[in-house]
Amino acid sequence: MEYRITDGIVEAIIESHGAELKSFKLLKNNEEFMWKADPKFWGRTSPVLFPIVGGLKDGKYIYHGITYEMGQHGIARDNEFKVISHEKNKIVFLFESNEETLKDYPFGFKLYMGYSIENSCLSIEYRVENISHEEMYFSIGAHPAFSTPTSENIEFSDYYLEFEKNETASRFPLEGKNISRNTIKFLENSKKIELEEDTFKDDALIFKNLNSKKISLKCKKNTRVVTMDYSEFEYIAFWNKVGAEFVCLEPWNGIADFVDASGRLEEKDGIIKLEGQEKYKAILKIEIQS
Numbered sequence: 001m002e003y004r005i006t007d008g009i010v011e012a013i014i015e016s017h018g019a020e021l022k023s024f025k026l027l028k029n030n031e032e033f034m035w036k037a038d039p040k041f042w043g044r045t046s047p048v049l050f051p052i053v054g055g056l057k058d059g060k061y062i063y064h065g066i067t068y069e070m071g072q073h074g075i076a077r078d079n080e081f082k083v084i085s086h087e088k089n090k091i092v093f094l095f096e097s098n099e100e101t102l103k104d105y106p107f108g109f110k111l112y113m114g115y116s117i118e119n120s121c122l123s124i125e126y127r128v129e130n131i132s133h134e135e136m137y138f139s140i141g142a143h144p145a146f147s148t149p150t151s152e153n154i155e156f157s158d159y160y161l162e163f164e165k166n167e168t169a170s171r172f173p174l175e176g177k178n179i180s181r182n183t184i185k186f187l188e189n190s191k192k193i194e195l196e197e198d199t200f201k202d203d204a205l206i207f208k209n210l211n212s213k214k215i216s217l218k219c220k221k222n223t224r225v226v227t228m229d230y231s232e233f234e235y236i237a238f239w240n241k242v243g244a245e246f247v248c249l250e251p252w253n254g255i256a257d258f259v260d261a262s263g264r265l266e267e268k269d270g271i272i273k274l275e276g277q278e279k280y281k282a283i284l285k286i287e288i289q290s
Helices: none
Strands: 002-006 010-015 020-026 060-063 067-070 082-087 089-094 109-118 121-130 137-138 140-142 145-147 159-171 182-195 205-208 214-219 225-228 235-239 248-254 272-273 279-289
Touching: 002 082, 002 089, 010 109, 020 121, 020 279, 109 214, 121 140, 137 145, 140 279, 159 205, 159 248, 214 248, 225 248, 272 279
Parallel strands: none
Antiparallel strands: 002 010, 010 020, 060 067, 082 089, 089 109, 109 121, 121 279, 137 272, 140 248, 145 248, 159 182, 159 214, 205 235, 214 225, 225 279, 235 248
């Protein structure tokens, strides 16, 4: 079921299945900023990544000597969330462990997804509670796809990504669904990533611990801008399905398995450990303008 929140200037629509952000628009001109989820390219808009980000080595992990299987980006995106509260400008969803989740992920948890709008800014709160007395391990991330509409005068190559600061950084390349440690130099004292049709031909661009805490998706030929504050996330990745009119801005606390991963969950790169009864929170902020 879809739920709307608004501050009268912008409006967001969130689907209870996966607590997935489906729409974020400016009301003054009804301009949509989210990808339309065309299944020809990619049928999602903004999946919640939990309790893993990316893919596991061989699709499996080991915990306390038991092998578990889990698909890419985890289980939250394919499950129904309950609505805990809903007001005009905010809503909170809950997904919690059950008999089915325990088959793939042996931890008792509550995952709250809170969406709120204030002063035209959409805040997304990721809150995880360990409801057991034992430690738990997880990763969490966002995967929103923002539209890059084209026309006779605007091509995909007219869009670009701009960090708030100049960056000198290397990216992590993918090998299949896993990550290579052989990083590739990518940014040299620059704050811009110019987008071309083939920028993502080798999959996502993945960075860790950049100086910038904000990233903007802009167009050279209009005033359309998406700005994301990902200051509470360790990794940032960018992705597009070649030929589609969108770019994903993906802040992660966690990462796909590296090619040399041991497979042990507690040794996984980027994994977060919560002690018994402990709570975790991270907030992502998105602003749009045109």
